[in-house]
Every structure is written in structure tokens, then in C-alpha cells.
Amino acid sequence: MKTGVFSIEGIKAREIDLPAVFGTDVRPELISRAVLHEASLRLQPKGAFKLAGLQTTAAMRGRKESYRAIKNRGISRLPREKLPKGRFGRVRIVPFAVGGRRAHPPNPEEVLVEQMNRKEYEKALKSAIAATARADLVKARGHKFDGNAPIVVDDAFESLAKTKDVQAFFEKIGLGSEITRAANGSKRKSGVRKTRSGGTKRPKSMLVVVKEGAKVLKAARNIPGVDVCTLKGLKAELLAPGCVPGRLTVWSEGAIKELANWKLVM
Incomplete structure (x- = not known):
């Protein structure tokens, strides 16, 4: 499986072979379990004083x-x-x-974590990565882009240190409408939820995956809806927000090469 690589000027410079992980079968039920597993790890046990x-x-x-x-x-x-x-x-x-x-107080001994087998979680993560290469799944999530998926960019992209330069590059490769969609898509939550902190719904835009130490890790994180991570920090929640696989993902060429020898560390 081949895909084009965008140069820093925004044109397709060459083609590379994608790692075998992009050929994994997409398993929505496994991806959903992995996302819920990661979300459950953040839950905090709570309970009243037992003699209250x-x-x-x-x-x-x-x-x-x-x-x-x-x-x-x-x-x-x-x-x-x-x-x-x-x-x-x-x-x-x-x-x-x-x-x-x-009458029925919360029990601090209650098990809140939804456990998942290591091999099962690894399969789910590979499946979520493979979904980023399926243009039909990416468009079904509502992302707006031109061309095929996944989007791979030259390693020179990692050296961009300013947010305006990153936005200008995304415009060059046809992702300007995607950034606009996320920036203009914020909505107030309904009911009492809007009176609390985080009372605004913000759409998820693209995910950017780069190598460790890249300057773009800080430069791109402030763009509305955009998440930036390294291969080590890749999670099912980032690849499939809301348990829906097929997030629009921009990979650096170096991250794609590292992905060929990538091993999951839990």
C-alpha cells in the first residue's frame, strides 16, 4: 500500500510504502472498548464516610x-x-x-476500571490506526479534506515552530476547510451543563502524529480541534474520539517509519 508525501511547499514530492499495520481489519467494537477502557482509567473512586x-x-x-x-x-x-x-x-x-x-451511598471499593486484555487492546489500537487510512470512514466522521488518506508530510514539517506557519501549511495541502469547520463549530451545551466549567462543545479536527522532540508539538496544539502527539502517546481516544474510528490524521514521514517497528507499551 503506497501513499504520497507532501513536501513543506505543499506539493506531493514522492511516494512511500505504508507499514503493514495500515492493512489491519477495522474492528469498531474493539475500538469502542479500548476508548471506554482508557476513559475509565481517569475515574476517581468516591464514597461517603462509612459511619456517616x-x-x-x-x-x-x-x-x-x-x-x-x-x-x-x-x-x-x-x-x-x-x-x-x-x-x-x-x-x-x-x-x-x-x-x-x-440509603445507597457510593461505594469506594467499587471497581471503576473497565479492564481490557493487552493483546486485545493492541489489536484495537492497530485497528484504529488502520481506520485513518480509510477515506470513506474519515469522511463519514464529517472531516472535510481533498484527496486520499492517510496524509503523510515531509519531516521538515516537524521543525515548524509557529502556529501561523502550521496553519499556512495545512491550507497548502487542502485542510483549510477542516480547520474552519472546527473553529466555527463550537456550540453551547444544553441544560444545566452549560453553567458548569467546560460548557462548550468543540468539534474534533485532525490528529497530528510526529516524532519525539518535534517543534510542531507546541506549535500545532493551539489550533481549534487539533491534537498533537508522538507515537509513544498514541491512544485509542485520540484515533477514535467518541468511539467512532476514522479520524483525519496527519503523519510525519519519520513517524510512519517508526510505526513499522512500533510495539505497544502499556
Whole structure:
């Protein structure tokens, strides 16, 4: 499988062979599991204090003959505070009482991580990489671009240190409409979500994959909707946002060569 390489002037200079990983079968169900697995790793366990609502003297004695029995007193038979001289206080402990415990509190011991086998995750990641070479899947996600996928650029692209230079290069290779789509596509979330932080939905644009230490890692990260990463930081969430494979991806020629000998490190 061959693809063209764009020079820094924005013209196709030559063709290269793509690594075998781009020929992997696209498995949407595996990709979806991998994205959810990565998202679950960021969840934080939470739970109330285990004795919340239980640190009280309240008790309920149902036996009529026992000391502090509540029967035949004309009050509801519920756990009540123990006051001096055998008197009863307010209802406590039960969930429907003021200051009582919660009915079904969150459990801090609950397992939040959705586990995934290493080989299965590796297969999903390779499948997501292969989806970036399928022009039909990329266009089905809503990306706007001209030509074929994947988009491979010369290593000189990695030396671009200014955001305006990166944007100008994207215009040259026909990705200007994609940047405009992401920049103008921000929408306010509905309901109470918009009153919280991050109350704006921003479309995902292209993903840029380069080698370690490239200057473009900082230069391209501020373009709306664009994510930049190295091969080491490649994740299913970046390749398939929202569990939908086929993100428009710009690869540097050096990253493509590294991809031929790439091994997953979990």
C-alpha cells in the first residue's frame, strides 16, 4: 500500500510504502472498548464516610418489657436518641430521618476500571490506526479534506515552530476547510451543563502524529480541534474520539517509519 508525501511547499514530492499495520481489519467494537477502557482509567473512586449518620446513641427496642422500649408510648417505633432519665430524642440513623444515613451511598471499593486484555487492546489500537487510512470512514466522521488518506508530510514539517506557519501549511495541502469547520463549530451545551466549567462543545479536527522532540508539538496544539502527539502517546481516544474510528490524521514521514517497528507499551 503506497501513499504520497507532501513536501513543506505543499506539493506531493514522492511516494512511500505504508507499514503493514495500515492493512489491519477495522474492528469498531474493539475500538469502542479500548476508548471506554482508557476513559475509565481517569475515574476517581468516591464514597461517603462509612459511619456517616450512624454516630449517634439512637436505638430501637421492640420488646415491650425491655428498658427504653418504645411500644405503647404513642410515638413511632423508630431509632431514637437516648436522653437522660429514660427520655427519647429525635429519630436518627434511618435514611428518611434528618441527619440519618444515606440509603445507597457510593461505594469506594467499587471497581471503576473497565479492564481490557493487552493483546486485545493492541489489536484495537492497530485497528484504529488502520481506520485513518480509510477515506470513506474519515469522511463519514464529517472531516472535510481533498484527496486520499492517510496524509503523510515531509519531516521538515516537524521543525515548524509557529502556529501561523502550521496553519499556512495545512491550507497548502487542502485542510483549510477542516480547520474552519472546527473553529466555527463550537456550540453551547444544553441544560444545566452549560453553567458548569467546560460548557462548550468543540468539534474534533485532525490528529497530528510526529516524532519525539518535534517543534510542531507546541506549535500545532493551539489550533481549534487539533491534537498533537508522538507515537509513544498514541491512544485509542485520540484515533477514535467518541468511539467512532476514522479520524483525519496527519503523519510525519519519520513517524510512519517508526510505526513499522512500533510495539505497544502499556
